[in-house]
Amino acid sequence: MNQLNYAVKRVLQIVPVLLMVTILIFLMIHMIPGDPARLILGEKATNSAVAALRAKLGLDQSLPAQYFLYLKGLLTLDLGTSLTYQRPVTELLLVSLPITVSLTLISTVFSILVSFPLGFFAGMRKDQAGDQAVRVTALAAIAMPSFWVALLLMLLFGVKLQWFPVGGWGETPTEHLKSLVLPAFTQSLMTSALLIRNIRNSVVDISVMDYVDFARSKGLSNGAVKYRHILRNALISTVTLLAMRMAYMLGGSVIIETVFSLPGLGKLMVDSIFGRDYAVVQSLVFLFAFMVLVINLLTDLLYSCLDPRVKF
Amino acid sequence: MKSSFLNGAVLSLAALLASATSYPAMAGSVANRIVVGRLGDAAYLDPNAPSVGVGEIPITQQIYEGLVTVSHDGTSIIPCLATDWKISKNGLVYTFNLKAGVKFSDGTPVKGEDWVWSLLRARDLKTSSYRFIAEAIAKVEATDKQVVITLSKPWAPFLADLCNFNMVVGSKAHYDKLGETAYNMTPLGTGPYMLKDWKKEKSILLTANPYYHVKGLPKTKEIMFTVVPDDNTRLMQLQSGQIDIANEIPFSLIDTLKANRNVKVSIFPSTQIRYLILNTTTPPFNDPKVRQALVYGINKKEISDLVAGQFGAPVAALVSEAEGKWHNAKLKVVSYTPETAKKMLAAAGYQKPVAFTLSIRSGNEIYTQVATLLKSQLDKAGFNVTIEMLERASMSAKYTSLTHQATVLQWIDDITDPSGITGWTVDYDQCHAWYTGLKDQPLNDLNTAASKELNAGKRLAMYHEIQKRVYDNANVIPLFRNGFAYACSSKVNGLYVSPFSVFFAKDLTISK
Numbered sequence: 001m002n003q004l005n006y007a008v009k010r011v012l013q014i015v016p017v018l019l020m021v022t023i024l025i026f027l028m029i030h031m032i033p034g035d036p037a038r039l040i041l042g043e044k045a046t047n048s049a050v051a052a053l054r055a056k057l058g059l060d061q062s063l064p065a066q067y068f069l070y071l072k073g074l075l076t077l078d079l080g081t082s083l084t085y086q087r088p089v090t091e092l093l094l095v096s097l098p099i100t101v102s103l104t105l106i107s108t109v110f111s112i113l114v115s116f117p118l119g120f121f122a123g124m125r126k127d128q129a130g131d132q133a134v135r136v137t138a139l140a141a142i143a144m145p146s147f148w149v150a151l152l153l154m155l156l157f158g159v160k161l162q163w164f165p166v167g168g169w170g171e172t173p174t175e176h177l178k179s180l181v182l183p184a185f186t187q188s189l190m191t192s193a194l195l196i197r198n199i200r201n202s203v204v205d206i207s208v209m210d211y212v213d214f215a216r217s218k219g220l221s222n223g224a225v226k227y228r229h230i231l232r233n234a235l236i237s238t239v240t241l242l243a244m245r246m247a248y249m250l251g252g253s254v255i256i257e258t259v260f261s262l263p264g265l266g267k268l269m270v271d272s273i274f275g276r277d278y279a280v281v282q283s284l285v286f287l288f289a290f291m292v293l294v295i296n297l298l299t300d301l302l303y304s305c306l307d308p309r310v311k312f
Numbered sequence: 313m314k315s316s317f318l319n320g321a322v323l324s325l326a327a328l329l330a331s332a333t334s335y336p337a338m339a340g341s342v343a344n345r346i347v348v349g350r351l352g353d354a355a356y357l358d359p360n361a362p363s364v365g366v367g368e369i370p371i372t373q374q375i376y377e378g379l380v381t382v383s384h385d386g387t388s389i390i391p392c393l394a395t396d397w398k399i400s401k402n403g404l405v406y407t408f409n410l411k412a413g414v415k416f417s418d419g420t421p422v423k424g425e426d427w428v429w430s431l432l433r434a435r436d437l438k439t440s441s442y443r444f445i446a447e448a449i450a451k452v453e454a455t456d457k458q459v460v461i462t463l464s465k466p467w468a469p470f471l472a473d474l475c476n477f478n479m480v481v482g483s484k485a486h487y488d489k490l491g492e493t494a495y496n497m498t499p500l501g502t503g504p505y506m507l508k509d510w511k512k513e514k515s516i517l518l519t520a521n522p523y524y525h526v527k528g529l530p531k532t533k534e535i536m537f538t539v540v541p542d543d544n545t546r547l548m549q550l551q552s553g554q555i556d557i558a559n560e561i562p563f564s565l566i567d568t569l570k571a572n573r574n575v576k577v578s579i580f581p582s583t584q585i586r587y588l589i590l591n592t593t594t595p596p597f598n599d600p601k602v603r604q605a606l607v608y609g610i611n612k613k614e615i616s617d618l619v620a621g622q623f624g625a626p627v628a629a630l631v632s633e634a635e636g637k638w639h640n641a642k643l644k645v646v647s648y649t650p651e652t653a654k655k656m657l658a659a660a661g662y663q664k665p666v667a668f669t670l671s672i673r674s675g676n677e678i679y680t681q682v683a684t685l686l687k688s689q690l691d692k693a694g695f696n697v698t699i700e701m702l703e704r705a706s707m708s709a710k711y712t713s714l715t716h717q718a719t720v721l722q723w724i725d726d727i728t729d730p731s732g733i734t735g736w737t738v739d740y741d742q743c744h745a746w747y748t749g750l751k752d753q754p755l756n757d758l759n760t761a762a763s764k765e766l767n768a769g770k771r772l773a774m775y776h777e778i779q780k781r782v783y784d785n786a787n788v789i790p791l792f793r794n795g796f797a798y799a800c801s802s803k804v805n806g807l808y809v810s811p812f813s814v815f816f817a818k819d820l821t822i823s824k
Contacts, residue, residue, distance in 0.1 A: 032706070033705065033706045033709035033710070034704075034709045035705075035708070035709060035712075036705075037362075038708055038709075038712060039704065039705055040362050041362055041363065041441040042441055043708075044441055044442075044736070045441040046441070046444060046742055047743065048438070049362075049438065049439060049441045052438035052439050053438075056439055084363065085355050085512070086355070086356065086493060086496060086497075087497075087512070092512065095513065095514075151544055151545075151548075154545065158548060158549075158552050158554075159548050159552045162552060165549075165552075165554055166545060166549045166554055167540060168514075168540070168549070168554065169514055258541050258542050259542050259544075259545055260545070261538075261539060261541060261545055263513035263539065267513075268513070274704055274705060275705070
């Protein structure tokens with residue numbers, strides 16, 4: 001099977017998975033207690049106002065009728081209208097998606113810039129002082145709660161030095177970029193630490209492989225052996241881990257987004273669940289599922305580029 | 313190669329840091345703009361839309377105005393778009409003379425038909441949670457100079473009701489052009505500010521209404537409301553100059569803030585009170601003797617001291633002290649005497665600790681603190697309290713279906729009149745007598761009579777009596793009151809918040 005056939009087959013497999021996701025999320029969000037109409041109207045709402053709003057929002061229809069309306073909307077790329085905000089869900093996603101995607105991309109770049117050199121450095125110096133220092137630092141990064149790191153960074157770089165804004169999204173592209181530095185750095189800490197440990201362990205394992213000795217015995221330079229034979233092979237498992245972390249970050253980190261006042265997908269998701277905003281929750285879960293499936297597919301396809309032994 | 317790889321990484325980070333250079337305050341230090349940081353965004357910008365709460369009201373109050381309004385201290389009713397008014401002897405007809413030359417912020421004049429349409433919409437819009445405010449209106453007639461409102465029944469708090477944020481004038485032509493959904497999001501009023509830009513979940517920018525009918529106001533050209541959900545971040549933004557005003561400051565952080573010379577902290581008198589709500593339809597609180605014993609097992613002073621510190625006080629009466637004469641000052645806070653509570657329970661036939669579940673909303677520091685203190689106090693007074701924490705939607709579903717046993721809720725008055733809180737507490741049809749399920753018909757009749765009573769002295773006595781009976785029923789137990797906490801830059805002047813949480817932006821200034 002060539003790469004194209006494999007990709008087509010995987011894309012076709014995505015369809016039933018997504019259909020199952022729509023059924024599961026629809027049932028789950030409707031089964032948990034809480035009336036969106038009452039939440040919208042607030043604590044001072046009378047029963048008659050709640051009943052009137054339920055009728056207006058279509059919440060008085062049967063569950064199957066509501067599900068088929070939702071499915072019909074999906075098929076026509078209409079994600080519906082937010083119950084809470086009375087705006088098209090697409091409009092809300094278009095506000096939040098760029099923020100989360102930008103945050104994820106910058107976090108990923110930070111993670112790669114930090115973890116690849118440090119992981120490789122530690123792996124090549126197994127059990128030496130440099131290796132120990134990197135491992136302890138990575139462990140500390142995993143152990144530190146992200147909200148605590150976020151507050152410290154804001155205090156230092158926002159309040160004291162005033163290099164970056166204390167949260168917020170700003171108004172211009174430059175302000176957007178500056179607004180993303182601290183949250184991206186905070187978010188990248190955990191990913192960097194995990195990648196460092198993974199790369200370090202892979203490098204340690206691969207360094208003692210026969211093909212590495214063979215490459216050296218062929219007379220290849222030290223650099224060629226390290227980067228072409230050790231690092232490249234170490235990247236296979238790292239790419240999987242990085243893809244998983246990217247999928248996780250695209251789902252949005254509600255803590256990072258809340259502390260840094262970034263209206264991304266994570267915060268939108270949590271607010272929508274608390275507000276029982278069915279249309280938004282359903283659309284977001286669908287979107288997350290779609291993104292995870294696509295990232296997994298791309299990761300599998302990338303394997304064959306990194307390792308010629310991988311065939312489809 | 314190795315060193316160049318590392319260098320590349322370090323240089324990339326350094327380049328990012330260098331590009332940041334010294335970060336200027338985003339807009340807060342600009343003298344013609346004041347930035348207010350707050351917890352959440354608005355869902356709608358129409359005071360009669362379904363969702364009207366802390367996200368919406370502070371914005372719509374800058375954009376819309378009504379016939380009358382409350383004074384800054386919240387104790388009297390003063391003219392706004394009406395110059396004066398007359399009330400018929402039978403209390404049924406209210407005649408308002410209008411201020412001349414008032415225009416909407418698009419320059420179109422306010423017409424009589426706008427008043428008729430606006431007031432009837434406030435009464436008739438079924439999805440509005442505040443239409444009860446206008447339900448006494450039978451008829452509205454208006455010219456460009458006068459508005460005449462005829463009531464279907466005498467309704468003593470009507471003038472106070474007209475100060476509510478939803479009894480305002482909107483443009484009928486604007487509505488006809490946009491339709492309901494777009495109108496909800498596109499405000500057009502006569503107030504000091506108008507909407508310039510709304511970035512969902514990020515910011516709302518208001519700019520001065522060029523046609524505002526009071527010369528010299530508003531004092532600052534632009535007010536920007538930004539969303540900063542985290543308390544710590546909001547305060548750090550204030551300290552860094554990124555925002556100029558921050559609301560809903562946790563009481564525990566006030567002393568820290570006061571130590572900062574660049575920040576001012578203001579505590580405004582408020583009608584905000586937290587109450588313990590007991591479900592009287594199910595054991596153990598269907599027994600009034602258990603409810604009355606419970607009152608002796610609560611140390612309100614300790615709760616107030618630990619939750620709100622010097623900015624709070626224990627309360628006994630249903631109606632807030634900030635409502636002035638309406639507050640029944642004769643009712644006193646019961647001293648914490650757990651032994652008395654135990655004796656009362658024993659006398660009522662309860663030999664073992666009375667167990668109940670206190671359901672509270674999760675994610676709110678104040679509710680958590682109150683619940684923890686209540687448990688520690690009541691467990692020593694013959695009760696056995698289990699705390700159940702539920703997120704907002706589940707909590708709401710629980711108490712609206714009367715499947716809870718006890719919960720903690722809060723109230724902030726909307727108007728300078730006690731009828732709102734008393735109606736909510738004693739009228740079963742509104743919301744099961746504030747989710748307690750208590751059907752006290754004589755008390756409900758007294759409340760109905762009080763709302764129709766036109767003699768001021770008699771009406772005052774009736775509301776004092778209502779508070780006394782609620783005190784005795786002990787189904788709604790007031791715990792403590794607290795002020796509204798705001799912090800602002802020392803450069804900001806003119807910050808004022810009424811006891812009804814009305815935030816006045818038109819008088820705000822910021823020095824360069």
